[in-house]
Amino acid sequence: MNGAPAPDAELLDRVFLTQVLEPGDETGGRWLRERGVREVARSLRGRGAPLDGVSEKRWAGLRARAGRAAPAQALDVARDAGVRFVIPGSGEWPRQLDDLGDARPVGLWVRGPAGLRMWALRSVAVVGARACTEYGAHTAAALAAGLAERGWVVVSGGAYGIDGAAHRGALASGGATVAVLACGVDRPYPRGHTQLISRIAEQGLVIGELPPGEHPTPSRFIVRNRVIAALTRGTVVVEAAHRSGSLATARAAQRLGRHTMGVPGPVTSGLSAGVHELLRKEAVLVTDAAEVVELVGEMGELAPDRRGPVLPRDLLEPGARQVLNALPGSRAAPADEIARDAATTPDDAVARLYELRALGFVERHGDGWKLTRQAVISVRGDPGQC
């Protein structure tokens, strides 16, 4: 599906819909649920009756956007920028986004070597204030590094302040991180984070609902937050003033049944006041990565059992199988060595290792990676497979 020579009709229709509907449009979501992608796209293209629940003016506006939409061209532009389009029901779609109901994204634009679905299974959001303090930046980076070291993927919004510190902390420890943008994934925002976001796209994933070329707007930032909340097992707010946007992400996480966590700070700091407010109501106080993992690590239906792999090796994608086969039988190895033995790049190897981690085949061990006990047993029990 990703950049396949002949994209199927639903994929093209969904690209078209991301060009017409704003992210999080629940009326559009209802149309899709009631009528199906094909019929909604036909109607918006003027080849069917107008859809219900919107004013004439709004319908005219949607029709005008539909007239300007060029999905095949958008897919080409995306492909040239190394961006793929992932749709609900496809193999890379993170099924937990279905919890968003009619506000579920129409599809996600994805940049980066890893598989989104596997990464999202063991992910935590670390979010907070743009204008954070040194304390907040330090704490976010340390928390993200600790999560990455424990094999967890750090999701954030790519913004200045806490978001950036969280991404950097994960990258610095050789870990996995996902930036969820409120604009086209080919046009990094904020501009000052162009390098950081490029780096994330190399070692991690940069994703978003908006088609290539689109700008962020205040409302797009707000609806973006629901994707961060839904994608992850829990959201940690590091610093936030009263009425901060990251509190909205935490509350969305709460509504979706995800874990909501906050890092305390001095009561004399206005940038901790919003977090403290959250901690007094719905969130759990956390002070380090171990406490976050203690909470989100209670695995529910979204993830495979921690005790071992659930997929037979021969059902793995070839790239992942290659990396798995490159792991030594009984000791830990650094990602560089594994990459060399698997004949791939270190970034690709790290991406695959995190996928394999989510599936229970491998685990982090100090700075390196090793097979889980169960993966070793499954190999010994059935030597023909390895």
Add this chain to the structure above:
Amino acid sequence: MNGAPAPDAELLDRVFLTQVLEPGDETGGRWLRERGVREVARSLRGRGAPLDGVSEKRWAGLRARAGRAAPAQALDVARDAGVRFVIPGSGEWPRQLDDLGDARPVGLWVRGPAGLRMWALRSVAVVGARACTEYGAHTAAALAAGLAERGWVVVSGGAYGIDGAAHRGALASGGATVAVLACGVDRPYPRGHTQLISRIAEQGLVIGELPPGEHPTPSRFIVRNRVIAALTRGTVVVEAAHRSGSLATARAAQRLGRHTMGVPGPVTSGLSAGVHELLRKEAVLVTDAAEVVELVGEMGELAPDRRGPVLPRDLLEPGARQVLNALPGSRAAPADEIARDAATTPDDAVARLYELRALGFVERHGDGWKLTRQAVISVRGDPGQC
């Protein structure tokens, strides 16, 4: 009873018991419950059978202490130092201490102008680390000042660090504070707090279980904490490392059904680590006095209804009635002015005002004091009483 010319037999027996039994001795508490004060004192004086549940050696030790005890003399020494002895069942006894069961104090030595029972009705403990940070000291002082401004009595242990900052914060805002010592109330500990504790004895109350002249010991500090927890409506821990004594106070408060609260701090500070641990388990996060009062202000059976006085004016002690009569009918007045009009000292006036506050007659208003609406109504409704 306080320094009355002929102390009754039970009072003298209980003074004797504070000279023989260590604070918090639950075997002694059981004896008192099962046999009564008179019989336990007789046995310890060798005029009855040995009591059960202790070794011969321990009984001999108690008998030796009993032989050295001189209760009448201790009462004289206390009286000369301005110290009274308050026993269970007497008018000044804080009945919430009965929640301690067999660990209930045999009696309390009390220094200072206020009535302990009334003050304790609207009191909050503010405790924490001795070797606190600047942040902790600042926060404790601000919290105590805010509690005092809202008419709440601040209880602490008189120690260096958080305790001292809390007492000073309450004193500085002209408020009420109680120091619960782990030694004789005539011998301030720590020595560096001699002046502070004297000041508390002038404007507030200095109390303890140990008879005059007694030294503190490590175990006496520990058992003292239960009195702080039981006396107050809730305990706030401001800074505490892991395994700090103030966490024990908070847990005692929890077991006694009191509110347990903690002030967060930076996760990078070891002196906040114990508080964060508490907040992750049983305590409520608070950041200022308003949040503390929001919690402890939900009055239970211990205190009169906030909406107005429960005692007729003519049942008030003469000193309190004099101060009440000195309040202007419709405006707020500073404590100094009230003291002048009541022909008493400012410290005595403040002590009485806090008692009247606990009884619902008066309330703080900015820097001054005024009659509550209900007190005014009760005066108007029955003008003969005022």
